[in-house]
Amino acid sequence: MSIGNVHTYAVIMAGGGGTRLWPVSRKERPKQLLPLLGQETLFQSTVQRLENLFPPERILVVTVEEQAREMRLQAPEIPEENYLIESAPRGTASVVGLAAAVLHKRDKNASMAILPSDHFIRNRDLFHYLLKAAFDVAANGYLVTLGITPTQPSTAYGYIQQGEPLDGNYNYPTYKVKSFKEKPDDQTAQKLLRTGDHSWNSGMFIWRADIILKEIDRQMPDLGSALKKISAAWGTDEQAAVLNENWTGLKNETVDYGVMEHAERVAILPAGGLGWSDVGMWSSLFEVLLPDMNGNIATNSSLHLAHETHNTLVYGSNNDRLIVTIGVDDMVIIDGGDVLMVCKTDQSQKVKDVVVHLKKHHQEKYL
Amino acid sequence: MSIGNVHTYAVIMAGGGGTRLWPVSRKERPKQLLPLLGQETLFQSTVQRLENLFPPERILVVTVEEQAREMRLQAPEIPEENYLIESAPRGTASVVGLAAAVLHKRDKNASMAILPSDHFIRNRDLFHYLLKAAFDVAANGYLVTLGITPTQPSTAYGYIQQGEPLDGNYNYPTYKVKSFKEKPDDQTAQKLLRTGDHSWNSGMFIWRADIILKEIDRQMPDLGSALKKISAAWGTDEQAAVLNENWTGLKNETVDYGVMEHAERVAILPAGGLGWSDVGMWSSLFEVLLPDMNGNIATNSSLHLAHETHNTLVYGSNNDRLIVTIGVDDMVIIDGGDVLMVCKTDQSQKVKDVVVHLKKHHQEKYL
Numbered sequence: 001m002s003i004g005n006v007h008t009y010a011v012i013m014a015g016g017g018g019t020r021l022w023p024v025s026r027k028e029r030p031k032q033l034l035p036l037l038g039q040e041t042l043f044q045s046t047v048q049r050l051e052n053l054f055p056p057e058r059i060l061v062v063t064v065e066e067q068a069r070e071m072r073l074q075a076p077e078i079p080e081e082n083y084l085i086e087s088a089p090r091g092t093a094s095v096v097g098l099a100a101a102v103l104h105k106r107d108k109n110a111s112m113a114i115l116p117s118d119h120f121i122r123n124r125d126l127f128h129y130l131l132k133a134a135f136d137v138a139a140n141g142y143l144v145t146l147g148i149t150p151t152q153p154s155t156a157y158g159y160i161q162q163g164e165p166l167d168g169n170y171n172y173p174t175y176k177v178k179s180f181k182e183k184p185d186d187q188t189a190q191k192l193l194r195t196g197d198h199s200w201n202s203g204m205f206i207w208r209a210d211i212i213l214k215e216i217d218r219q220m221p222d223l224g225s226a227l228k229k230i231s232a233a234w235g236t237d238e239q240a241a242v243l244n245e246n247w248t249g250l251k252n253e254t255v256d257y258g259v260m261e262h263a264e265r266v267a268i269l270p271a272g273g274l275g276w277s278d279v280g281m282w283s284s285l286f287e288v289l290l291p292d293m294n295g296n297i298a299t300n301s302s303l304h305l306a307h308e309t310h311n312t313l314v315y316g317s318n319n320d321r322l323i324v325t326i327g328v329d330d331m332v333i334i335d336g337g338d339v340l341m342v343c344k345t346d347q348s349q350k351v352k353d354v355v356v357h358l359k360k361h362h363q364e365k366y367l
Numbered sequence: 368m369s370i371g372n373v374h375t376y377a378v379i380m381a382g383g384g385g386t387r388l389w390p391v392s393r394k395e396r397p398k399q400l401l402p403l404l405g406q407e408t409l410f411q412s413t414v415q416r417l418e419n420l421f422p423p424e425r426i427l428v429v430t431v432e433e434q435a436r437e438m439r440l441q442a443p444e445i446p447e448e449n450y451l452i453e454s455a456p457r458g459t460a461s462v463v464g465l466a467a468a469v470l471h472k473r474d475k476n477a478s479m480a481i482l483p484s485d486h487f488i489r490n491r492d493l494f495h496y497l498l499k500a501a502f503d504v505a506a507n508g509y510l511v512t513l514g515i516t517p518t519q520p521s522t523a524y525g526y527i528q529q530g531e532p533l534d535g536n537y538n539y540p541t542y543k544v545k546s547f548k549e550k551p552d553d554q555t556a557q558k559l560l561r562t563g564d565h566s567w568n569s570g571m572f573i574w575r576a577d578i579i580l581k582e583i584d585r586q587m588p589d590l591g592s593a594l595k596k597i598s599a600a601w602g603t604d605e606q607a608a609v610l611n612e613n614w615t616g617l618k619n620e621t622v623d624y625g626v627m628e629h630a631e632r633v634a635i636l637p638a639g640g641l642g643w644s645d646v647g648m649w650s651s652l653f654e655v656l657l658p659d660m661n662g663n664i665a666t667n668s669s670l671h672l673a674h675e676t677h678n679t680l681v682y683g684s685n686n687d688r689l690i691v692t693i694g695v696d697d698m699v700i701i702d703g704g705d706v707l708m709v710c711k712t713d714q715s716q717k718v719k720d721v722v723v724h725l726k727k728h729h730q731e732k733y734l
Contacts, residue, residue, distance in 0.1 A: 023689075023691070305724070307717060307720060307721055307724075308714065308717070320705065321705055321706065321707060322390075322705065322706045322707070322730075322733050323707045323708075323709075324390070324706060324708040324709070324710075324721055325709045326708070326709075326710040326711065326714050326715070326717050326718065326721065327710060327711030327713070327714030327717065328698075328709055328710070331695075331709070333707075333709055338687065338689065339688065339689045339690075339691060340688060340689070340691070340700075340707065341690075341691040341692075341693070342690075342691070342693075342695055342698070343691075343692070343693040343695070344693065344694030344695060346694070347675065347693050347694030348693070350694065351693065353674060354672065354674055354691055357672070358672075363689075366689050
C-alpha cells in the first residue's frame with residue numbers, strides 16, 4: 001500500500017491538557033497550542049509534518065470544543081467536518097474508536113495513523129518513510145506501533161518489547177510485539193535500556209479502521225456498542241446528540257491498556273534517529289531547539305543577555321523585557337505573565353509537584 | 368563632649384548614583400531611595416538610625432535636586448533649609464566642605480558626623496556609642512574615621528592602617544592613622560586581613576567644622592576659596608546663585624584622597640560587631656536581611672514558592688506575581704519591571720560588567 005493511497009488518513013489526537021510545561025501551559029492554554037518551537041505551535045508543526053503525505057481532507061483532529069476554536073485558526077486548511085469534538089475527554093481508547101468509526105463509515109477501506117498533537121520530530125523524511133512502511137504492515141491486518149529507540153533510561157515513557165521479526169517482505173525492520181510495559185522505576189529503566197529489544201511507546205499507531213473496531217468490540221464491548229450507535233447517527237441531524245449521549249458514560253481508558261496489550265496481531269517498527277521528543281518537560285526543549293555555542297536557548301522572542309551563562313533556556317513573554325543571566329549554568333528560566341519560574345534543568349520534572357502544591361493551597365489562578 | 372551637645376550635627380551624604388544594585392537601582396532611582404530592607408529605604412533607615420542622637424534640626428542632607436524631592440517625602444521631619452543641594456555631584460571633598468562651611472557659619476562651635484545615606488548598620492546601640500566616643504576625640508581637633516574591622520579579604524573597600532594608640536583618656540580604643548590604602552587586589556586583601564591593624568574605610572567621619580575647613584584651605588585651596596565665597600553669600604538672596612557659580616568648576620575629588628591622606632591629626636576608632644554593610648552588591652543583602660531556615664530571602668513583597676531551593680534571594684516587583692524556584696541554590700533573582708536578572712550570588716559584582724555592556728551597546732533605556 002502506498003501512502004498515495006486515497007484510503008489512508010491521519011488522526012491527530014489533541015484533547016489533552018497537561019501541566020508539565022507549566023507555567024506556560026495552562027488549563028486553558030495546553031501545550032499543543034503554544035509556540036514552543038518559535039513561530040509555530042506544536043499542533044501546527046504536527047499538521048505541517050503531514051504535508052505531501054496526506055491532503056488536508058484526509059487529516060482528522062479529535063479534540064474538545066475549547067481547543068477546537070483555536071485549532072481552526074491555526075490550521076484552517078483542515079475541513080470543518082474533520083474536527084471531531086469530544087464533549088469531554090474520555091481517554092485515547094474512545095478517541096481512537098470514534099475516529100475509526102467515523103472513518104469506517106466514510107470509507108470502508110480506511111487505514112489510519114494515530115498521531116499525538118504535541119510531539120516534536122526532527123527528521124521528517126524518516127518519519128514519512130516509517131509511516132509508509134507502517135501502512136504496508138497495517139494493510140495485512142496488524143495493529144502497528146512506532147517505537148522509539150531509547151537514548152537514555154527514561155522513567156517518563158511506557159516501553160514496548162519486540163519479539164520475533166514479522167514474516168513477510170517489508171521495507172523496514174518489523175517485529176511482533178512481545179509485551180507492553182508501564183513507566184518503569186529508575187532501576188528497571190536502566191535494565192530495559194541494556195536489553196536492546198525495548199522501545200519507548202510513542203503513542204503513534206497505524207492500523208486499518210475495521211481491524212481496530214473489531215479489537216474494540218472484542219475487548220471493550222461497551223465502547224464498541226456506543227461506537228455503533230454513534231456511527232449509525234453520523235451524518236444525520238442526530239449526530240451531535242447521539243455522540244454526546246453515548247460519550248459521557250464511557251470508561252476513561254487508554255488505547256494502550258484497553259486494546260493494545262491484549263490485541264491479537266500487534267507489530268512494532270522500532271525507530272532510531274527520528275529526533276523524536278514528546279516535549280514532556282522543559283528540559284526537553286534542549287533536544288528540540290538549537291542551542292547557541294554556549295548551549296543557551298532564548299525562545300518565544302526573549303531578549304537574553306547571557307554573561308558567563310551556559311546550557312540555559314530562557315523563555316520570555318515580552319519582546320521588550322531584558323533577561324540578564326550572570327554565572328548561570330543548566331537552568332530553565334520561564335518568564336511567564338503572572339508566574340516567573342527558575343528551575344535547574346535536571347529538576348524540571350518537579351514542576352508537577354509545584355502544580356500539586358498550588359492546587360492544594362487553592363492557588364488555581366496560577367494554573 | 369556629649370552627644371547631647373547642641374553643637375553636634377549629622378551630615379548625610381546622598382548624592383550618588385551607582386548601578387551596583389542594577390537593575391533595581393537606576394540613574395533616576397539610586398540605591399539609597401530603594402526599599403531594599405523591606406518597608407523603608409536605606410535613606411530612611413539612615414535618618415531613623417540617628418533618632419535620640421540628633422534632633423532633625425541638626426541633621427543636614429547634601430544631595431542633588433532630583434533626589435531631594437523624593438527625600439523630602441521620605442524624611443519630612445528634616446527642615447527644608449537643612450537640604451543642601453549640589454547643582455552637580457563634585458565628589459565628597461566638596462560635599463564635606465559645603466556642609467562644614469554652612470554649619471560653621473550657623474554655629475562657630477559645630478562638630479559634624481559625615482554619614483553615607485546608603486549603608487546598613489545592624490547594631491544601632493554600638494553605632495550610637497561609637498559616634499559619641501568619636502565626637503569626644505574630634506573635640507580635641509582630630510579628624511576621626513570610623514573603621515570597620517574586616518571579616519573577609521574584601522577588594523571592594525579602601526583600607527586604613529592604624530598606628531599608635533592616641534594619647535588621652537577615651538571611652539573607646541582610639542588610634543592614630545598610619546596610612547590610607549586604595550582598594551587592594553585579591554592577594555593584598557588577603558595580606559591586609561592577616562595584619563590585624565587594617566580597617567575598612569567606611570566613609571564615616573567625625574570632626575569639628577573649623578578643623579576640616581582649615582585642612583581644606585591647606586590642601587585644597589581652590590575648594591577653600593570657593594567655600595569662603597559660598598559661606599559669605601549663605602543666608603542672603605545670592606545664596607543659590609553664588610553656590611552654583613562656584614560649584615561646577617570644582618575639582619571632582621574624594622575627601623579621602625583630597626584631605627584625609629595628608630591631614631595632620633587623624634584618628635581611627637576600629638569598630639567590630641557593628642553589623643555594617645555598604646549594601647554594595649546584591650550578595651550584600653544576605654548580610655542585611657534575615658534569611659529563612661533554608662537561607663532564602665524574599666523581599667520587596669515578592670511571593671516566593673521555593674521548592675528545593677537554598678540561599679536564594681528573590682526581589683519582586685509585583686505583589687501578585689508568583690516566583691517559583693525549583694532546585695535553585697545560591698542565586699539572586701531580581702524581577703524588575705523591564706529587566707529580569709538571574710545571577711549566581713558570588714558573581715553579583717559582575718552586574719557592573721553588564722551595565723558597561725548595555726552602555727556600550729546603546730541600551731540606556733535599561734539603565
